[in-house]
Amino acid sequence: ATPTALLVGTGRGAQMGVLIKGPEVLESTRQADTIVLDKTGTVTTGTMTLTGTVPTPGTDAAELLRVAGALEAASEHPIARAVAQAATEAGPLPAVEEFTNLEGRGVRGTVEGRQVVVGREALIAEEAGPLPTGLATAKATAEAEGATVVCVGWDGSARGLLVVADALKSSSARAVSELRALGLRPVLLTGDNEGAARTIAAEVGIDEVIAEVLPQDKVDVVRRLQDEGRTVAMVGDGVNDAPALATADLGLAMGTGTDAAIEAADLTLVRGDLMGAVDAIRLSRRTLSTIK
Numbered sequence: 001a002t003p004t005a006l007l008v009g010t011g012r013g014a015q016m017g018v019l020i021k022g023p024e025v026l027e028s029t030r031q032a033d034t035i036v037l038d039k040t041g042t043v044t045t046g047t048m049t050l051t052g053t054v055p056t057p058g059t060d061a062a063e064l065l066r067v068a069g070a071l072e073a074a075s076e077h078p079i080a081r082a083v084a085q086a087a088t089e090a091g092p093l094p095a096v097e098e099f100t101n102l103e104g105r106g107v108r109g110t111v112e113g114r115q116v117v118v119g120r121e122a123l124i125a126e127e128a129g130p131l132p133t134g135l136a137t138a139k140a141t142a143e144a145e146g147a148t149v150v151c152v153g154w155d156g157s158a159r160g161l162l163v164v165a166d167a168l169k170s171s172s173a174r175a176v177s178e179l180r181a182l183g184l185r186p187v188l189l190t191g192d193n194e195g196a197a198r199t200i201a202a203e204v205g206i207d208e209v210i211a212e213v214l215p216q217d218k219v220d221v222v223r224r225l226q227d228e229g230r231t232v233a234m235v236g237d238g239v240n241d242a243p244a245l246a247t248a249d250l251g252l253a254m255g256t257g258t259d260a261a262i263e264a265a266d267l268t269l270v271r272g273d274l275m276g277a278v279d280a281i282r283l284s285r286r287t288l289s290t291i292k
């Protein structure tokens with residue numbers, strides 16, 4: 001029979017904004033010794049804003065934003081929202097045909113007859129062309145300052161950069177320090193660039209960073225930690241986090257995140273902040289120590 005304490009613990013969790021899929025989840029919550037944190041939307045708000053545009057010498061800045069914004073208006077990605085928002089504020093956007101979302105890499109589509117790509121540098125290099133030296137330097141500088149930079153290209157050439165920035169959730173640093181105090185080792189995992197990842201990690205007190213990980217590879221990072229003998233909790237919000245959340249010994253989804261993440265997880269943090277993970281771990285330890 002299920003011990004009453006487990007049910008009481010599950011009920012207590014719900015009151016605290018921690019939705020637990022089943023009483024057995026409390027056991028894996030108690031055992032976790034490593035906590036992998038997705039960056040965008042988990043440690044940070046995921047609400048990005050456009051902070052700069054860097055066109056190539058032959059490109060008009062307003063045109064860069066208008067064309068990229070039109071394409072990004074068709075994407076749900078936090079970067080896309082920031083770009084589309086800024087572009088919409090600047091003026092009406094043209095229609096997009098043949099839109100394709102390239103998960104974890106960017107987007108592609110046709111805008112006013114141009115073949116446009118927006119996303120990672122590697123994507124633009126493959127589908128449009130290499131970044132000219134000036135742009136590569138501007139990108140490195142912005143990334144070292146912690147920004148996220150996406151590249152824009154069309155019709156066989158790179159056309160410019162869009163710089164976006166995200167803000168920390170107010171409770172992230174405190175949550176990381178409490179997770180550490182509970183004996184968990186925090187690891188930041190992101191598809192974003194190393195510079196942005198390291199900047200955010202330093203701000204919340206994480207020293208282990210795994211950056212530039214493609215969505216399908218996040219699950220391998222979890223498996224690798226498990227192979228090292230770790231009991232891994234993973235916190236995420238995105239569609240791209242769902243396989244890793246399902247593979248982790250304990251998956252925690254942000255309640256503010258996607259349905260895919262919530263379905264894949266064992267536990268949902270309703271308030272959408274990392275203090276919920278601290279509450280869940282404390283609760284599991286209290287609940288299970290009363291059973292033993």
Ligand code: ADP
Pocket residue numbers: 038039040072075077079080102103104105106107118119120148149150189190191192193213214215238240
């Ligand atoms: P995270 O792991 O931080 O949630 P993602 O895996 O969703 O990030 O995306 C990884 C990278 O892919 C982004 O940092 C960006 O460079 C690129 N990317 C993905 N989708 C888009 C998009 N719609 N527009 C521009 N860039 C994108």
Ligand code: MG
Pocket residue numbers: 038039040041042236237238241
């Ligand atoms: Mg995310």
